[in-house]
Amino acid sequence: MAxxxxxxxxxxxxxxxxxxxxxxxxxxxxxxxxxxxxxGRLSAGVEAVGAAGMSSxxxx
Numbered sequence: 001m002a003x004x005x006x007x008x009x010x011x012x013x014x015x016x017x018x019x020x021x022x023x024x025x026x027x028x029x030x031x032x033x034x035x036x037x038x039x040g041r042l043s044a045g046v047e048a049v050g051a052a053g054m055s056s057x058x059x060x
Contacts, residue, residue: 023035
């Protein structure tokens with residue numbers, strides 16, 4: 001995914017673009033893209049666990 005597209009995905013939510021710009025500038029394009037990819041996979045995994053009806057430790 002292109003650099004601009006990554007920031008574009010975040011910028012659809014108010015305040016998120018500004019927040020994302022800081023680590024993007026610090027990490028550089030390749031590392032920021034990898035971070036976004038990993039966070040996306042983590043988010044999908046958490047959603048899958050929730051959809052499977054598994055409770056979080058705080059709900060147990």
